[in-house]
Amino acid sequence: MPIFRSLHGARAASVAALATFLCVPPLHAQAEAPSRIARVKLYPGSATVERVARVAAGARSFTFRCLPQGLDAASLQVSADAAVRIGETSVQVQDRDIAGGCASPLDERVREAQDQLAGARAETDALELAHSYLKTMAGTAPGTSPGAVPPSSIANTTETLRRSAQDTLLRLHQAKRRQETLELSLKALIAEQGRVAGPRARVSTVTVTLAAEREAELRLTYQVRGPSWSPSYRATLDSAAATVRLERLALVAQGTGEDWNGVQLTLSTGQPTRATAGGLPRPWRLDVAPPVPPVAPAPALARMAAPAAAPAAGGAEVAEAVPSFEISVDDTAYATEFAVPQRITVPSGGPRVTLALGQGDARAQLVTRAVPAVEEAAYLVAQFPAPAGVWPAAPVALYRDGAFVGSGRLDTAELARTGLAFGRDERVVVRAEAPREATGSAGLTGARTERQQQRTYSVENRHATPVALQVLDAAPVSQNEQITVESRYDPAPAETAWNQQPGTIAWSQPLAAGATARFGATHTIRYPKELRLQERR
Known part of the structure; x- marks a missing residue:
């Protein structure tokens, strides 16, 4: 027997040693x-x-x-x-x-939420069972069941049941509230999990x-x-100093399925998802078209039953709308890039991250602009050169002298021509009188129609300081040699093709504090009587 035990122990030790040896992986398999x-x-x-x-x-x-x-x-x-x-x-x-x-990190959060909800449901079921038991006890008549409460203890038992029922109902109400909250949280997590990860x-x-x-x-x-970023701007006007501060903001979001934890982030205005080469011109050939053979009309029932045309096989898929983008401080030959100095964390499918990407001040020329024929109102406009770099069109939050006045759109392609409006100027009153029109015959034989229209506007400055006033109006422009247009203005406009648009009239002048200026335009249009005049405004 001792020998058997000794052999048995040696065998066990050998097996243990072998198991230990087999469990240790080699260096390259770590x-x-x-x-x-x-x-x-x-x-x-x-x-x-x-x-x-x-x-x-x-x-x-x-x-x-x-x-x-x-x-x-x-x-x-x-x-x-x-x-x-x-x-x-x-x-x-x-x-x-x-x-x-x-x-996914969302999977763990979903499991935790499911466990919490299971605990809340278990607590609710247990409290409902306790409440049912108390109702059963309360509905049992004294002395009708074994171990019934003697009459002398009915009062104490009733009070105990009341307190127990009150406590149970209160805890049951709180448990149901907690269960409802957990169900809503789990529903939101599952929806986000499905949006990020998809069904498979x-x-x-x-x-x-x-x-x-x-x-x-x-x-x-x-x-x-998939991941992208969209720009936004904040423009703050200091009307006393005539300066505009432009701030660049970037909204970053991604749902790739992998979290970006503490990464070095660079934003670029490059567009690798666009086509890398433009199209070439197609051959332009002319020939005589063959006669079109008559086509018999299809029967009414056949037309009604005809299925909708299927999309062409192999057709290109419509690209998903890509959010607009912007900014950077490193202007390369073909793109603008901004390297975020601090490391950024952007979770997949999580909240969007807003980054401040710098700001700059620019001297501006302030103009009070009115278009009386369109609206009897004046707006404060800041005109300044477009900043350097790539600034794609994007929403801009507008502040005037520290007060938020609304939102607009910053388009650097239009900035130098139209400026950036900073809200309505309530201290400038604009009035447009009703247009006066007259139509008659012209020429020796009365073969031409002559139509005359007169417009008059007035602008009053109720500021305590003068303003630089700009009034815009539209004048008729002939597109046919048979139609002639004669325009007279009082006073003479500064431009008759404002912003390189023929027919856009601009009066520009300073308007003193408390002063009123009047502007008039008379347009005479002549054309043959048999001609049907077409107007597009």
């Missing part, structure tokens, strides 16, 4: 450290993501896991230190539940074959569609 996102260059509708990983000495491959499904495989670029030789690269796309360790979320896995002589850094760069 678990890979996960990669991290180091840099992101964000474009309108896409982003270039750079991931970084440490590879161990002697490693023969590395796998970048849990990458977004929408990455462009053709855009993959792998680079490393001199100690690493890089071979081929393979890409695999699979369901996220199959790929190990690719659970998939992830990409990139495996790089390599040979690492020593521990080194491996970098993977890829293009992914």
Whole structure:
């Protein structure tokens, strides 16, 4: 028996040693450290993501896991230190539940919310059961059941039941409220999970074959569609100093499925999602068209039953509307880029991040502009040169002397010509008199029609200081040699083709405090009587 025990112990020790030996993986099979996102260059509708990983000495491959499904495989670029030789690269796309360790942060939050909701429902059911039991006890007549309460204890028992029922009902009400709140939270999380991941979320896995002589850094760069940023501006006018401060803001959002935690973010106005080459002219050929054969009309029933035309096979998909974009401080030859100095965290499917990207002041010329024929009102307009760099058109919040006056749109292409309006000037009163028209015959034989229209406007300055007034009006412009137009103005306008638009009249003059200015225009239009006049305004 001792010998048997000794052999048995030696065998057990050998098995344990063998198991220990088998459980220790060799050096090259050790678990890979996960990669991290180091840099992101964000474009309108896409982003270039750079991931970084440490590879161990002697490693023969590395796998970048849990990458977004929408990455462009053709855009993959792998680079490393001199100690690493890089071979081929393979890409695999699979369901996220199959790929190990690719659970979304939203999945964990959904599970936590489900557990909390299950606890709340269990508490509600238990309290409802306790309340039912108390109702059963209260409905039992004294002395009708074994162990019934003697008559002398009925009062105490009744009070105890009342207190227990009151406490149970109150706790039941609170439990139901908590359950309703948790149900709403879970519903919102599931909706967000479905929006970000979709019904069948998939992830990409990139495996790089390599040979690492020593521990080194491996970098993977890829293009992914979806994330974007949109610009907005804030314009603040100091009317006393005649200066405008323009602030650049960027709204960043992404739903790629991978969180950008502490990344170096660069915003670019480049557009890699656009076509890279323009179209070429098509041949222009002329020939005599053959006679069109008569086509018999289709029967009414056949026309009614005819199905709708199917889209052409292989037709290009309509591109999803891309949010507008903007800004940067590094003006390259073909784009403008802004490198955010601090590291940014933008969770996938999470809240949008607003970044302040600098500001600048510009001297402005203030003009009080009125278009009486359109509206009896005057607006304060700041005219200043367009700032340097790429400033695509985007919404702008407008502030005048510290007060918010509304929102507009900043378009640098129109800024130098029309300026930026900062709201209505209530201290400038604009009036437009009713137009006076007369129509008669002209010429020796009365073969021509002559129509005359007279317009008169008045503008009163109720400010304590003078203003630079600009009044705009439209004059008729002939598009046919048979129609002649003669216009007379009082006073003479400063421009008859304001903003390079023929027929747009501009009166520009200073208007003293408390003064009133009048402007008049008389237009005479002559054309043959048999001609039908067409007017477009």
